[in-house]
Every structure is written in C-alpha cells, then in structure tokens.
Amino acid sequence: MLIEPFKQLITRIDEQIHQKKILLAVSGGVDSMVLLALFTGLPDECRPNIEVVHVNHHLRQESNEEEKFVKEYCHQLGVICHCKEWLECHHPLNNLEAAARDMRYAFFAKIAKEQNCDYVVTAHHGDDQAETILMRLVKGSQFRNLGGIQTVTHRANGLTVCRPLLIFSKEMIYEFAKAQNIPYREDQTNQITTYTRNRYRLQVIPNLKQENPNLLEHIQNFSRQIGYANEVIESVIEPLLADIVISKKVTCxxxxxxxxxxxxxxxxxxxxxxxxxxxxxxxxxxxxxxxxxxxxxxxxxxxxxxxxxxxxxxxxxxxxxxxxxxxxxxxxxxxERVSEPYQLSVGENLFLSDKEWVTLVSAGETVIFPEKCQGWQRWELAVSSDSQKYPLMITRRQPGDKMIYNAQGQRKKIKRVLIDQKVPKEDREKIWVVRDAQQEISGIIPIKKSYLSIITETDKIHYRLIYLKGES
Ligand SMILES: Nc1ncnc2c1ncn2[C@@H]1O[C@H](COP(=O)(O)OP(=O)(O)OP(=O)(O)O)[C@@H](O)[C@H]1O
Missing domain, CATH: 3.30.465.60 (Uridine Diphospho-n-acetylenolpyruvylglucosamine Reductase; domain 3)
Known part of the structure; x- marks a missing residue:
C-alpha cells in the first residue's frame, strides 16, 4: 500500500534518482526501518545507490543495542552503514536535544560530503508534520514557518535533505512494517509526556483526529497553501528590498x-x-x-x-x-556595548562580527569553514570535556573580570593581561572572552589562553573552539 505512492513520489522528486547516491538516516525506529525497506525494494529503474548513517547518542540504555541492530541489519542487506558515537562526556548540560540534533546533522553532512551523496533522506512522516505545525502555532511562530517540514530542503552547508514519508501517517507505517515483517526498535522515551512533542503525539493529535479523521490530509494541504503564500509574499517583497535596503553589512x-x-x-x-x-x-x-x-x-x-x-x-x-x-x-x-552573551553549543558556528567567525567542535571533527573565511587568521582553544563547563558563552569582557594564569591558580585581571599584551586602549573594549557555565574565563580571544584551557594527558577527549579573524 505504500510502495506505489512512494515510487511515484521519489521519481517526481528526482527523475534521475536511479543515477544518484543517497544517505539514509536510520535510527532503528519503525519509520526509518520502513524507509530503508521502501528504498531497497524499489525496482532497478528508480533505485538509487543507498548508504546508511546512524548516530548512537548514548542517551538511553538501549542505544548500544540499537546501533548493533542497525549495523547488523545493513550488513545482511549488503548496505554500507556509517556510525558515530556521541559519548556521554560530550553531552552538554543544557539543550541536550538541540545539541544532539546539531551534531547528528553535522555528521550527516560530513558523511554525505565524503561519500558524494546527492541527498540525505530522513523518515519524517505525516504525524511529525502535524505535530510540528500545531506546536509552532501554539508556541508562536512566524507565518513563513507554519508550512512545517518541507519534502526537500537545501541547507546552507550544501546538504540537500529529502523526507519522502511525509505523505504517510504513522499508522500506515506501522501497518506496513507489520505486513512486511520489518524489524525495528521502539523508543520507550516516546511515551514520556513531560516532552512537549510527546504530549502532542499522544494526546493532542489523537483528540484532533477524533474531531476529524482527515486531520493529516488537511494539515498537509495547509502546509502546501502556506508554501504557495510564502512564494507570493516573496515575489512582492524581493523587488522592494533592493530599493529599501541602502547598504548591507554582516553586522549593520x-x-x-x-x-x-x-x-x-x-x-x-x-x-x-x-x-x-x-x-x-x-x-x-x-x-x-x-x-x-x-x-x-x-x-x-x-x-x-x-x-x-x-x-x-x-x-x-x-x-x-x-x-x-x-x-x-x-x-x-x-x-550600546553588547552585553548579551552568545551561547555556543557543539557543532554550532556564528559570525561575531563581519570579520570574526567562531565555532565549537569535538576534537578530531572535520570543520567546515564558511566560504568567506578563506585565508583568515586562525586561533584555537582546547576546552576540556568536563560537562560542568557547558554551555560556553562568548561575551564582551566585564569590568573586574579575571582569569587563571598559572598552575598555582593565581588570577590576573583581564585588563592587566591586555595591557601586558600591549593591546591598544581603543581595542580593549572590543575584546571577546570565552566564559564557561561556572563563569570562569578560559580565554581572551585571540590574545591569551587561561591556564584552565591547558588539557592534561589524561583528559584526552575535548572540544576545539576555533576562531577566525579576517583583515580589517
Ligand atoms: N540516531 C539517529 N541516527 C540516524 N538517523 C536518525 C537518528 N535519529 C533520528 N534520525 C533521523 O531523523 C528522523 C527524525 O527523527 P526525530 O523525529 O527523532 O528527529 P527530531 O528530533 O524531530 O529532529 P528533526 O525533525 O530536526 O530532524 C528519523 O526518522 C531518522 O531518519
């Protein structure tokens, strides 16, 4: 029942799909296992070259078992499976889910690039779409985002993400898995109603489906209408922008x-x-x-x-x-000095100003620099994996700020360090510092590292904060 509409959608998304290579994101849950079965079951004339990617987040007891399951299943199918472990010592204290998603997509992008894949394919489905749109509406959202999850999106890092299961409900996916004997692992945390998304999944959506069994179809139509409306708005706004925006710099x-x-x-x-x-x-x-x-x-x-x-x-x-x-x-x-700090999670990067870019990555991780940063001066800070330190903040220095400057733990005023380093007075106000969750300063960018940021032999796993500065 899913096979024919799936085949039609895939060939509509890309007529040349049989000549393409795709990277399937498989968690081991029913959605992504069905996605894998649908792709491997496609006839030759529309079946792409398939590789699988899996991330073991070490967030649940079953994580290792799920990784083993996905690996073995792919092995049986003769499909290459790329795995990555996100060890507990790398988990940040806050925003764990968002950090997990960021690192997951960073890994997908890395593998897709290395393996020359044309698409990363995820198993988002119709119920995910309904949850996303309703959650955004209730929480407060820009109109443009109410279209929810798009079937194909192009990310800034060159990654094209495709989600061909949006046309199916979760129920249809379960039925298909049962009928085709597709094995999968059930995520028990999906039942915990302290997570907002789970409340929508377990309570809100079932109630709305009782009001109208065609809910998912109507939400999918709504999503399409918002997509059209966004196109119309863009066609009106774009030509006016050129006239109204006098100049456009990264920070002004x-x-x-x-x-x-x-x-x-x-x-x-x-x-x-x-x-x-x-x-x-x-x-x-x-x-x-x-x-x-x-x-x-x-x-x-x-x-x-x-x-x-x-x-x-x-x-x-x-x-x-x-x-x-x-x-x-x-x-x-x-x-008007910036007083609000930038919070930097692993895998995240940002422009601090027109000519300053910063990112935080796991040690050994490949860094994808923005195009405009080529040839920029580079400064790096090793940050230990002690989870007490997260999230890291990039802030302006505050009056009286100090940092540890020797093994005895003695502190020196940042102002004094800047004077010692002969930083001109007018530049001292523009200095960025890296501050951890306990308010300790681990470095003055790109002037001096705190003694705290010296990583010991035994503390092998750490992050790298990379800062690039262009010529002013
Ligand atoms: N650990 C994982 N390894 C590989 N793929 C994964 C993993 N977790 C999720 N995915 C892929 O992402 C899809 C969506 O998963 P999930 O709904 O958990 O993501 P999410 O947290 O809502 O994030 P987002 O919607 O931003 O992708 C899955 O169907 C699967 O294709």
Missing amino acids: WQLDVTKLLRESEAVRYFILVEIMQQALVEKGVSINERQLSAVLSLLTAQKGQGVIQLSAGWVFKKRYASAFLMIASDTSDSN
Missing part, C-alpha cells in the same frame, strides 16, 4: 525609512520580517512578534529618533530618514 543594515513608509502596513510588515530573517535569524538570532511590533511602531512614530533592543546585542535604530539594524558594538557609543 541601513534602510530607507521614507521608502519603507510608502508601503502599506502589510507589505511593510513582511519587508521587515524578510530583513530580520536575512540579517538575524539566518545567523541563529531569534526575533519575536513583540520586537517586530516595537520596530514597526518606532518606524511610524512622529519622533525622528529611537532605539529598540533586539536579541544577542542587535538593535534597531531610527535616525530620521534612515534606520539601522545593527550590532550595538558597531557604534562608537559605549552605552
């Missing part, structure tokens, strides 16, 4: 207020959403509806000047006929 966008105010309220709203998306959201800085409303009110207000604080040190500044969306530290006004 200048806008023409007069031209922006010529547009209707609705168009103005979506122009701002698009600008925020490109300038902030794509760099991992979130923006909420309250901040957007504040920006819109400032734009239309009688007063010619004003500033709205956004997130992660960004501000929206109105200066009569111009407005600036910028990192406050970009100005000479020291009152």
Whole structure:
C-alpha cells in the first residue's frame, strides 16, 4: 500500500534518482526501518545507490543495542552503514536535544560530503508534520514557518535533505512494517509526556483526529497553501528590498525609512520580517512578534529618533530618514556595548562580527569553514570535556573580570593581561572572552589562553573552539 505512492513520489522528486547516491538516516525506529525497506525494494529503474548513517547518542540504555541492530541489519542487506558515537562526556548540560540534533546533522553532512551523496533522506512522516505545525502555532511562530517540514530542503552547508514519508501517517507505517515483517526498535522515551512533542503525539493529535479523521490530509494541504503564500509574499517583497535596503553589512543594515513608509502596513510588515530573517535569524538570532511590533511602531512614530533592543546585542535604530539594524558594538557609543552573551553549543558556528567567525567542535571533527573565511587568521582553544563547563558563552569582557594564569591558580585581571599584551586602549573594549557555565574565563580571544584551557594527558577527549579573524 505504500510502495506505489512512494515510487511515484521519489521519481517526481528526482527523475534521475536511479543515477544518484543517497544517505539514509536510520535510527532503528519503525519509520526509518520502513524507509530503508521502501528504498531497497524499489525496482532497478528508480533505485538509487543507498548508504546508511546512524548516530548512537548514548542517551538511553538501549542505544548500544540499537546501533548493533542497525549495523547488523545493513550488513545482511549488503548496505554500507556509517556510525558515530556521541559519548556521554560530550553531552552538554543544557539543550541536550538541540545539541544532539546539531551534531547528528553535522555528521550527516560530513558523511554525505565524503561519500558524494546527492541527498540525505530522513523518515519524517505525516504525524511529525502535524505535530510540528500545531506546536509552532501554539508556541508562536512566524507565518513563513507554519508550512512545517518541507519534502526537500537545501541547507546552507550544501546538504540537500529529502523526507519522502511525509505523505504517510504513522499508522500506515506501522501497518506496513507489520505486513512486511520489518524489524525495528521502539523508543520507550516516546511515551514520556513531560516532552512537549510527546504530549502532542499522544494526546493532542489523537483528540484532533477524533474531531476529524482527515486531520493529516488537511494539515498537509495547509502546509502546501502556506508554501504557495510564502512564494507570493516573496515575489512582492524581493523587488522592494533592493530599493529599501541602502547598504548591507554582516553586522549593520541601513534602510530607507521614507521608502519603507510608502508601503502599506502589510507589505511593510513582511519587508521587515524578510530583513530580520536575512540579517538575524539566518545567523541563529531569534526575533519575536513583540520586537517586530516595537520596530514597526518606532518606524511610524512622529519622533525622528529611537532605539529598540533586539536579541544577542542587535538593535534597531531610527535616525530620521534612515534606520539601522545593527550590532550595538558597531557604534562608537559605549552605552550600546553588547552585553548579551552568545551561547555556543557543539557543532554550532556564528559570525561575531563581519570579520570574526567562531565555532565549537569535538576534537578530531572535520570543520567546515564558511566560504568567506578563506585565508583568515586562525586561533584555537582546547576546552576540556568536563560537562560542568557547558554551555560556553562568548561575551564582551566585564569590568573586574579575571582569569587563571598559572598552575598555582593565581588570577590576573583581564585588563592587566591586555595591557601586558600591549593591546591598544581603543581595542580593549572590543575584546571577546570565552566564559564557561561556572563563569570562569578560559580565554581572551585571540590574545591569551587561561591556564584552565591547558588539557592534561589524561583528559584526552575535548572540544576545539576555533576562531577566525579576517583583515580589517
Ligand atoms: N540516531 C539517529 N541516527 C540516524 N538517523 C536518525 C537518528 N535519529 C533520528 N534520525 C533521523 O531523523 C528522523 C527524525 O527523527 P526525530 O523525529 O527523532 O528527529 P527530531 O528530533 O524531530 O529532529 P528533526 O525533525 O530536526 O530532524 C528519523 O526518522 C531518522 O531518519
């Protein structure tokens, strides 16, 4: 019952699929095991070259058994399986799920690149879609994101992710697994209702399905309509942007207020959403509806000047006929120094400014640098795997900050270190420091490492914080 629609969808996604190589993300659960069976069961004329990728997160007791199961099953099928272990000592204290997802996709990207795969394929299905859209709606979301999970997406790192099971419900997947005797492992944590997604899965969606059994089909239609609406909005907004955005630097966008105010309220709203998306959201800085409303009110207000604080040190500044969306530290006004820290999880990377890029990776992990960073000066800091230290923060130095500078644990003021290192006074305010969860400073970027960041022989597993600086 799934075979024919699956085959049709796959050939619609890519007519040349039989000449392509795909990397299937298989957790060992029913969805990804069915996905594997559907792909391996395709007739020659539409079956791609298949390899499997599995991550053992060491988050549950059964993790090792699941890894063994996936490996052995692939071995029986004659399919190559790439595995990675995410050891407990690498788990951060906070945002564990998000960190697991980040490292998972980083590993998928690495293997896909190494193996020249055209697609990474995951087993997201129709119920995942319904949960995602409803959760976003209830939590508060930008309109553009209400389309939920897309069948094919292209990530900034060049990875193309494909999700061909979105057209099927979880129930259909279970039935297929049963009918075809497909083995799988059940994740017991799916039953824990303290996780928001599980509450939607176990309580909200079943209730809504009772209201209307066609819920998933209607949500899939809704997702398609949002996709169309987004295309229409983009076609209106894109040409206007070129006229309204006067200049565009990584940490500062200048806008023409007069031209922006010529547009209707609705168009103005979506122009701002698009600008925020490109300038902030794509760099991992979130923006909420309250901040957007504040920006819109400032734009239309009688007063010619004003500033709205956004997130992660960004501000929206109105200066009569111009407005600036910028990192406050970009100005000479020291009152607007960035005080909000950047939180850096493993696998994450960000531009601190136009010419400064930073990432945190596991030791031995391949680092994918952004294109614009080629030839930049590089500085590296080893960070021990002590989980008490996470999450790491990249912040401006605060008055009175000190760091350990010798084996005896003596501390020196950062200001003194900067003077000793002959850092000019005007540059001292722009210095970034790496601060751990216990507020200890492990390094002044890219000036000096704390004694704490010297890794001992016995402490082999650690992370690398890599900082690149371009010429100013
Ligand atoms: N440990 C894993 N190893 C390999 N693939 C995995 C693993 N965990 C999840 N996947 C892939 O991702 C799909 C979605 O899994 P899951 O719903 O748990 O992800 P998620 O946490 O919702 O993250 P996201 O939706 O962002 O991918 C799975 O069907 C499978 O294809």
